[in-house]
Amino acid sequence: xxxxxxxxxxxxxxxxxxxxxxxxxxxxxxxxxxxxxxxxxxxxxxxxxxxxxxxxxxxxxxxxxxxxxxxxxxxxxxxxxxxxxxxxxxxxxxxxxxxxxxxxxxxxxxxxxxxxxxxxxxxxxxxxxxxxxxxxxxxxxxxxxxxxxxxxxxxxxxxxxxxxxxxxxxxxxxxxxxxxxxxxxxxxxxxxxxxxxxxxxxxxxxxxxxxxxxxxxxxxxxxxxxxxxxxxxxxxxxxxxxxxxxxxxxxxxxxxxxxxxxxxxxxxxxxxxxxxxxxxxxxxxxxxxxxxxxxxxxxxxxxxxxxxxxxxxxxxxxxxxxxxxxxxxxxxxxxxxxxxxxxxxxxxxxxxxxxxxxxxxxxxxxxxxxxxxxxxxxxxxxxxxxxxxxxxxxxxxxxxxxxxxxxxxxxxxxxxxxxxxxxxxx
Amino acid sequence: xxxxxxxxxxxxxxxxxxxxxxxxxxxxxxxxxxxxxxxxxxxxxxxxxxxxxxxxxxxxxxxxxxxxxxxxxxxxxxxxxxxxxxxxxxxxxxxxxxxxxxxxxxxxxxxxxxxxxxxxxxxxxxxxxxxxxxxxxxxxxxxxxxxxxxxxxxxxxxxxxxxxxxxxxxxxxxxxxxxxxxxxxxxxxxxxxxxxxxxxxxxxxxxxxxxxxxxxxxxxxxxxxxxxxxxxxxxxxxxxxxxxxxxxxxxxxxxxxxxxxxxxxxxxxxxxxxxxxxxxxxxxxxxxxxxxxxxxxxxxxxxxxxxxxxxxxxxxxxxxxxxxxxxxxxxxxxxxxxxxxxxxxxxxxxxxxxxxxxxxxxxxxxxxxxxxxxxxxxxxxxxxxxxxxxxxxxxxxxxxxxxxxxxxxxxxxxxxxxxxxxxxxx
Numbered sequence: 114x115x116x117x118x119x120x121x122x123x124x125x126x127x128x129x130x131x132x133x134x135x136x137x138x139x140x141x142x143x144x145x146x147x148x149x150x151x152x153x154x155x156x157x158x159x160x161x162x163x164x165x166x167x168x169x170x171x172x173x174x175x176x177x178x179x180x181x182x183x184x185x186x187x188x189x190x191x192x193x194x195x196x197x198x199x200x201x202x203x204x205x206x207x208x209x210x211x212x213x214x215x216x217x218x219x220x221x222x223x224x225x226x227x228x229x230x231x232x233x234x235x236x237x238x239x240x241x242x243x244x245x246x247x248x249x250x251x252x253x254x255x256x257x258x259x260x261x262x263x264x265x266x267x268x269x270x271x272x273x274x275x276x277x278x279x280x281x282x283x284x285x286x287x288x289x290x291x292x293x294x295x296x297x298x299x300x301x302x303x304x305x306x307x308x309x310x311x312x313x314x315x316x317x318x319x320x321x322x323x324x325x326x327x328x329x330x331x332x333x334x335x336x337x338x339x340x341x342x343x344x345x346x347x348x349x350x351x352x353x354x355x356x357x358x359x360x361x362x363x364x365x366x367x368x369x370x371x372x373x374x375x376x377x378x379x380x381x382x383x384x385x386x387x388x389x390x391x392x393x394x395x396x397x398x399x400x401x402x403x404x405x406x407x408x409x410x411x412x413x414x415x416x417x418x419x420x421x422x423x424x425x426x427x428x429x430x431x432x433x434x435x436x437x438x439x440x441x442x443x444x445x446x447x448x449x450x451x452x453x454x455x456x457x458x459x460x461x462x463x464x465x466x467x468x469x470x471x472x473x474x475x476x477x478x479x480x481x482x483x484x485x486x487x488x489x490x491x492x493x494x495x496x497x498x499x500x501x502x503x504x505x506x507x508x509x510x511x512x513x514x515x516x517x518x519x520x521x522x523x524x525x526x527x528x529x530x531x532x533x534x535x536x537x538x539x
Numbered sequence: 540x541x542x543x544x545x546x547x548x549x550x551x552x553x554x555x556x557x558x559x560x561x562x563x564x565x566x567x568x569x570x571x572x573x574x575x576x577x578x579x580x581x582x583x584x585x586x587x588x589x590x591x592x593x594x595x596x597x598x599x600x601x602x603x604x605x606x607x608x609x610x611x612x613x614x615x616x617x618x619x620x621x622x623x624x625x626x627x628x629x630x631x632x633x634x635x636x637x638x639x640x641x642x643x644x645x646x647x648x649x650x651x652x653x654x655x656x657x658x659x660x661x662x663x664x665x666x667x668x669x670x671x672x673x674x675x676x677x678x679x680x681x682x683x684x685x686x687x688x689x690x691x692x693x694x695x696x697x698x699x700x701x702x703x704x705x706x707x708x709x710x711x712x713x714x715x716x717x718x719x720x721x722x723x724x725x726x727x728x729x730x731x732x733x734x735x736x737x738x739x740x741x742x743x744x745x746x747x748x749x750x751x752x753x754x755x756x757x758x759x760x761x762x763x764x765x766x767x768x769x770x771x772x773x774x775x776x777x778x779x780x781x782x783x784x785x786x787x788x789x790x791x792x793x794x795x796x797x798x799x800x801x802x803x804x805x806x807x808x809x810x811x812x813x814x815x816x817x818x819x820x821x822x823x824x825x826x827x828x829x830x831x832x833x834x835x836x837x838x839x840x841x842x843x844x845x846x847x848x849x850x851x852x853x854x855x856x857x858x859x860x861x862x863x864x865x866x867x868x869x870x871x872x873x874x875x876x877x878x879x880x881x882x883x884x885x886x887x888x889x890x891x892x893x894x895x896x897x898x899x900x901x902x903x904x905x906x907x908x909x910x911x912x913x914x915x916x917x918x919x920x921x922x923x924x925x926x927x928x929x930x931x932x933x934x935x936x937x938x939x940x941x942x943x944x945x946x947x948x949x950x951x952x953x954x955x956x957x958x959x960x961x962x963x964x965x
Contacts, residue, residue: 195951198944209654209929212646218638228635228902233881235915249952282951318915336759337770340915344763365960372956399963404955451930455659460930465938465964469957470931473948474941476654477929489661489744489766491927501917503635503903504877504886505896512891515900518624522899525621525708526675529830530798531895534791537825538891 116393116417123431126380126420130435130485133347133376133416145301145330152305157312163302168244170274172297174313179284179295187284199250199286202474206258209476213495214262225508234264235340235498237315239307240292241322241332242283244273244299250286251472255479255493256321257290263498268292269317271307273299301331308335321497323480342497346484347376349416350468351437351457353428353450356385358443359464363388364395366441366467371412372405378416380437382428389419429453436487439468456488513539542819542843549857552806552846556861556911559773559802559842571727571756578731583738589728594670596700598723600739605710605721613710625676625712628900632684635902639921640688651934660690661766661924663741665733666718667748667758668709670699670725676712677898681905681919682747683716689924694718695743697733699725727757734761747923749906768923772910773802775842776894777863777883779854779876782811784869785890789814790821792867792893797838798831804842806863808854815845855879862913865894882914939965 119126151159157174164172188196219229240256242248253270260268270287272279274297287295296314298306304324310316319340320332332341350370352363367379381392396413400406422428425444432440436456444450447462454460458481459471472479482490516535523531545552577585583600590598614622645655666682668674679696686694696713698705700723713721722740724732730750736742745766746758758767776796778789793805807818822839826832848854851870858866862882870876873888880886884907885897898905908916942961949957 194947198948198951201941201944202948209646212644212656220635220638226901230638230903230920231877231880231886236881251948251952333759333762336762337912340912361963362960365956365963368956369954369960372954399959402955403959404953409956448932451657454657454928455662456926457928460657460928462930462932465935466931466933467938467960467964469945469949469954469960470933470938470941471929472957474945475652475931475933477656477931486763486766487926487928489926491925492929494656494927496922499917500882500913500915501920502880502883502886502913503897503918504888505892505901505903506874506888507892507896507901509891512893512896515627515896518627519895519900521620522624522628522677523895525624526677527830528795528798528895529828530791530794530835531898533825533829534788534795534893534895537787537791538893 116396116413116419118389119418119420123434126418126431127434129418130378130416133378141326141330145327145334148301149305149331149334152302152311153309160298160302160306160311160314163300164298167300168273169276170297172274177296177298177313179297184284184288187281190281191285195282196285196289199254199289203254203258203290205474205476206254207262210259210262210478210495213259215496215499222511224511224514226511227506229504231502231504232499233502234266235318235500236265237267237269237317238265238498239317239320240268240270241303241320241324241328242270242272243324244275248272248280248283250282251479252323253283253286253292254290257287257292259478259493259495260498261291263495265498267294269294269296269307271296271298271303301327304328304331304335308339319498321493342480342493343482343486343490347378348373348483349378349380349437350439350441351380351382351432351435352441352443353425353432354381354383354385354388355425355444356388357445358383358388360388360391360395362464362467363443364392364399367413367417368396368400368403368409369467369469370439371409371417372403375408375411375415377412379413380417381419382422382431383419384422384425384428386421389421392419425450432457436485438481438483438487439471441466441468458482458487458492542822542839542845544815545844545846549860552844552857553860555844556804556842559804567752567756571753571760574727575731575757575760578728578737579735586724586728586732586737586740589726590724593726594699595702596723598700603722603724603739605723610710610714613707616707617711621708622711622715625680625715629680629684629716631900631902632680633688636685636688636904636921639685641922641925648937650937650940652937653932655930657928657930658925659928660692661744661926662691663693663695663743664691664924665743665746666694666696667729667746667750667754668696668698669750670701674698674706674709676708677905678749679709679712679718680716683713683718685904685919685921686924687717689921691924693720695720695722695733697722697724697729699729727753730754730757730761734765745924747919768906768919769908769912769916773804774799774909775804775806775863776865776867777806777808777858777861778867778869779851779858780807780809780811780814781851781870782814783871784809784814786814786817786821788890788893789869790818790825793839793843794822794826794829794835795893795895796865797835797843798829801834801837801841803838805839806843807845808848808857809845810848810851810854812847815847818845851876858883862911864907864909864913865897867892867894884908884913884918
């Protein structure tokens with residue numbers, strides 16, 4: 114038995130989930146600050162030094178950015194089917210995200226006033242892509258496609274070049290999705306270069322993309338100097354199932370989450386004890402066939418749970434408190450629960466909408482709020498790559514009509530120069 | 540002569556503006572952490588202790604939240620005209636912000652798949668309102684009205700109770716705008732109470748509102764645990780004017796910005812040396828009539844500038860690099876420049892759209908990105924009080940059609956359990 118069976122006590126479940134949060138600590142902060150300060154004061158030189166120390170790579174101002182030749186070489190290393198598949202995924206992702214494009218608007222008043230809101234793309238964005246086993250081409254698609262749809266002029270990417278090597282799939286995915294610049298740098302020094310700018314790496318307006326606790330801490334530190342996307346923690350899935358649900362599917366989906374990371378969490382909430390028993394058998398059977406069995410077992414053991422609940426309503430209530438990143442709903446009429454879901458990153462309805470469909474292919478973004486932050490953060494979207502400005506045009510008579518009220522309001526706040534700015538006009 | 544006249548050298552101007560940024564430092568962080576940790580571990584007790592230390596107020600679990608009687612008493616202390624004026628402003632602010640309400644949407648595919656995006660209000664929000672001279676009723680309006688339009692169930696407000704007293708205008712403004720709970724706490728311990736929750740102050744999903752460097756640092760520290768609005772710094776205005784502009788209006792508007800804070804910045808970019816000379820005379824003349832003359836003079840002296848530029852195009856280019864919080868455009872046909880403005884919080888067009896009109900009355904929000912962050916942050920809006928969830932429903936045939944591609948994609952990423960989750964379904 115490799116998964117805990119909890120009863121439906123809310124507090125226990127939420128505490129159990131919170132226990133996996135990896136918090137930044139003083140030591141991590143200290144290291145991150147040192148690197149940020151180094152890059153802020155010494156620019157390129159610090160970046161190149163850190164590349165040597167952390168990545169064992171000789172990076173300089175000549176080789177830091179991937180050349181067209183290096184991009185071509187990456188194409189030689191991937192097969193044609195990969196390019197076809199990421200373009201099929203890209204088509205779906207674009208089709209979905211196009212719906213998120215916001216329009217400027219204006220309103221008028223009878224006194225001749227016009228007010229409105231402009232919508233503009235960010236000028237530049239830096240996408241961070243981790244190296245090593247966590248280097249996922251799908252992550253490149255999910256970050257760069259909405260930036261491109263927003264109209265960002267300069268999309269830069271940074272990914273560590275470990276001992277001179279970058280994953281060719283990552284490079285090809287970036288090039289297919291219109292990334293303009295690829296830098297061979299990773300870690301905190303990449304975040305610092307994007308945030309402050311160096312001679313070789315111009316500053317960006319916003320940094321997005323996943324990363325380890327050091328990268329996440331660095332992003333939070335530079336927030337304000339640039340914008341950042343949400344603070345991401347370990348991944349999770351929650352499945353709400355009734356007695357009709359298929360135990361084989363549920364076990365497979367829980368393990369697809371668990372294989373990401375030993376800190377990943379997979380939780381089943383169901384009204385059926387029989388289903389729990391069957392899922393446990395399926396987990397044991399299917400995991401034998403999977404490459405990442407060790408990670409899966411450790412993740413399920415530490416943060417997996419099967420929870421019997423009194424009713425589907427109770428499961429929804431508990432799910433809303435947990436605010437899972439991924440929520441699968443496998444009940445008879447899943448669409449009927451859509452309204453009652455208040456907190457979840459992405460919602461997967463029915464037996465044929467497994468989480469990996471959303472990770473790669475269906476169209477919605479797979480960059481989702483984790484650790485309960487779906488209560489206040491949203492999936493990554495075109496919204497993340499735009500900014501807005503409001504505008505006001507008042508006619509003379511329009512201003513005159515409200516001039517006394519504005520002067521009074523200013524007086525209530527004790528700001529006489531505010532009042533004066535209206536007064537001098539009449 | 541109390542304002543520097545710079546030439547149009549970009550680097551000089553931008554460095555000059557950056558010099559006023561008040562950065563958090565180690566000492567401030569240390570103090571902030573201590574308070575955050577205190578409230579996180581000791582809850583109410585720590586909050587009450589800090590109220591005694593910082594605000595000289597005896598706060599306990601019985602008196603921390605304003606009672607209906609206390610709210611009624613505040614009404615007795617303000618005049619009827621104040622209530623009329625804030626309701627007139629509220630009507631305009633609501634009318635403008637209603638345009639920001641986003642709708643859920645969905646799309647279908649011919650294989651029976653349905654995908655879409657839900658839009659939901661945050662459940663709870665904490666509005667921070669500074670005490671003392673910086674306690675502005677207009678700030679209560681600008682933060683609470685969009686939260687209310689978004690549909691936030693619980694809008695809480697925290698404001699320091701200095702020696703037992705809260706500004707009655709703030710209380711009345713909050714009550715008129717539908718704030719549900721008013722807490723007599725301020726400073727870092729108020730941010731901590733909102734972020735972690737205590738017995739007396741339940742946790743919120745997001746903290747918004749202005750504050751000093753300690754409050755701003757605390758908000759950044761708790762970001763991730765809750766959402767926060769942008770990181771706000773000192774305020775600024777930039778005015779683009781041609782030779783037709785009115786020097787009296789310009790001087791008045793520069794001073795309405797300068798009176799906020801000695802760190803506020805007021806900049807004029809103009810093609811006309813004659814206008815610069817006239818504005819300087821007007822500044823000297825008008826400031827004599829204003830209550831906050833000392834702050835105005837210090838602000839203009841330190842961070843005011845009049846800059847002669849070669850052309851209006853050059854002024855726009857420079858303005859886009861500065862990304863001002865408030866941008867006034869006083870040229871012959873101001874609306875013609877609207878498209879070319881890429882970075883600005885709020886844009887005020889023409890002679891009769893002075894900044895105080897936007898601060899109080901016109902309708903757009905006065906909570907705006909400062910310090911150049913208009914390049915990536917937007918004005919506070921209904922957007923700040925909602926979250927989104929995506930959803931995916933695929934039919935069996937829909938999934939089957941793409942099942943090979945998803946399994947291949949998973950294989951490229953080395954995630955066999957992802958592939959397995961598709962495979963077990965067919």
